[in-house]
Amino acid sequence: MVSEITDVVGAWKADPSRDRASLLKALAGVEGVYVPSLYAPRFEGCRQVGLDLLDPGAPEIVEKRTVADLGDWPYPKNQLVPLTEVVHDRLNVEVFRGCTRGCRFCQAGMITRPVRERPAAQVAEMVARGIERTGYNEVALTSLSSADFSGIEGVVADVVDDPNNGGQVSVSLPSLRVDAFTVATAAKIQQVKRTGLTFAPEGGTWRMRKVINKLISDDDLFAAVDAAFSQGWRRVKLYFLIGLPTERDEDVLGIAELGKRCVEIGKQYHQHVTVSASVGGFVPKAQTPFQWHSQNAPRELQRKITLLRDAAKKTKGLQIRWHEPAATAAEGVLSRGDRRIGAVLERVWRNGGTFQEWSEHFDLSLFQGALADEGLSMDDYTTRMRDEDEMLPWDHLSAGLHKDFLIGEYHDAIEEVGVEDCRWTPCYDCGACTNYDLEHVVASASAPAGGSQGTGQGLDLGRPVSVSLSRSGN
Ligand code: SF4
Known part of the structure; x- marks a missing residue:
């Protein structure tokens, strides 16, 4: 996927008429790439009530990419x-x-x-x-x-x-x-x-x-x-x-x-x-x-x-x-x-909220204030x-x-x-x-021994799994 992204960026750099918008649009065409600016959420009060797709070329749902093996x-x-x-x-x-x-x-x-x-x-x-x-x-x-x-x-x-x-x-x-x-x-x-x-x-x-x-x-x-x-x-x-x-x-x-x-x-x-x-x-x-x-x-x-x-x-x-x-x-x-929350974070930072992950600098009131300022x-x-x-x-x-x-x-x-x-x-x-279209790649067909997974985890805990059987062929 990284090579697909670099290919897109490479082609964009070779284009003399390039601008930021054309790069983002092209990247949105790479499976697995999410370009937030091409999606506009709508809110009512505290809830999100809709999402408008701003570019028909961007996928409605961005699917993850994963290594199969x-x-x-x-x-x-x-x-x-x-x-x-x-x-x-x-x-x-x-x-x-x-x-x-x-x-x-x-x-x-x-x-x-x-x-x-x-x-x-x-x-x-x-x-x-x-x-x-x-x-x-x-x-x-x-x-x-x-x-x-x-x-x-x-x-x-x-x-x-x-x-x-x-x-x-x-x-x-x-x-x-x-x-x-x-x-x-x-x-x-x-x-x-x-x-x-x-x-x-x-x-x-x-x-x-x-x-x-x-x-x-x-x-x-x-x-x-x-x-x-x-x-x-x-x-x-x-x-x-x-x-x-x-x-x-x-x-x-x-x-x-x-x-x-x-x-x-x-x-x-x-x-x-x-x-x-x-x-x-x-x-x-x-x-x-x-x-x-x-x-x-x-x-x-x-x-x-x-x-x-x-x-x-x-x-x-x-x-x-x-x-x-x-x-x-x-x-x-x-x-x-x-x-x-992007605007909230910017306010926290503008109001002096740096190193917030350090306990001696963390200040919850900065977050509360920034949230309130954003309504x-x-x-x-x-x-x-x-x-x-x-x-x-x-x-x-x-x-x-x-x-x-x-x-x-x-x-x-x-x-x-x-x-x-x-x-x-x-x-x-x-x-x-x-x-x-993936499946587990696991060498052992059974759970590791040594604990309840290997020695009877308690099947009574599970919920029923429905299985349907159908006849095929003769
Ligand atoms: S529940 Fe089924 S689909 Fe989900 S990870 Fe397990 S095997 Fe795969």
Whole structure:
């Protein structure tokens, strides 16, 4: 797609009568390119009620483009080595794209479907050549959930045991599903260096995790934490969200309870352990089943954080860290904002709002003031429930997902119904494969062993999938 864009730009540059409008018009003809100025939204109050196409050559719906088979794209081959120390200063090799675990809050999981694994042999080759070229002594196997990679144990073992690496190259798995993380993987990783371990149960109770479709049981989490502590780790990080749809105080307090149990597990192996629970405020995202739902106002998030902190105080070794609730409100405005938010952001900046992502500089009143000056309100963007038939500002941008699939998932969430990963079960017809003639590229026909996905995730959680049979031929 990049080469198609550069071709268009190249042809435009060769045209002596070129102007900006002709370039934008030509780019709109490249599949997957969105040119906002060719679309004019109409608003009534807080809602978008229409969208006018200003150029008949622009598509009514801009469809995403996606790589069908990562095996055809063994890149980057020459990762740059920075001259100064940077974050993530290591070799990065992408092991797969997409994730169909189906977490309902997760935009990445929804819009990057289906799962496309890189062949394990190609991963091994990219790691070996990358280390050779860069001199790094750490490699991150990246994806949305690296422990789900079919060949994960083999790939980790290949890197750690490669005689060319002299036992000096460590592996980090930045994104771990607790139900796919095993003692064997932990044991192999720690042979070189115990890289940080972060698990993301996201919800404090099983009920909450069914709502968000993060179908990992308490036992899955405890097994993963046990695997880590038993292999020498003394610190694990857990990620949670608060302010989720249908959340009750007991779900928030469940985070402290899970943290306490994890500390107890760690103490079976070490005298001092730290379990750090990071808590972020839920922000609904476009193209997800929760795109219609409201988020908690800062005051409510703060109340829940206080509740949690007080509960966690009783457990030595359990640390609670949290994201500033006011920042969550600003993120909510940006997450589901419409075209009018551009002017709001400019006002924030003109009124001195620089470095707003730094907590010491962040100032919510700048956002509130700018919204008010534009005749808008923060509540309309953050705490307002959207109607299911309301036009959404991103309806003309498609990741292939059928709206009725997203609505069905939203209803299932409210009813606390979980659905299994379509990588290993029948298709739910979300549209991500069928709309683009794609399919999963997964080496393993079954879920990774070691957790509830591999050992009976609880089929009773799923909803019925209708199947129709028809006779063909004789
Ligand atoms: S189309 Fe079916 S198999 Fe493909 S991602 Fe959607 S539910 Fe899964």
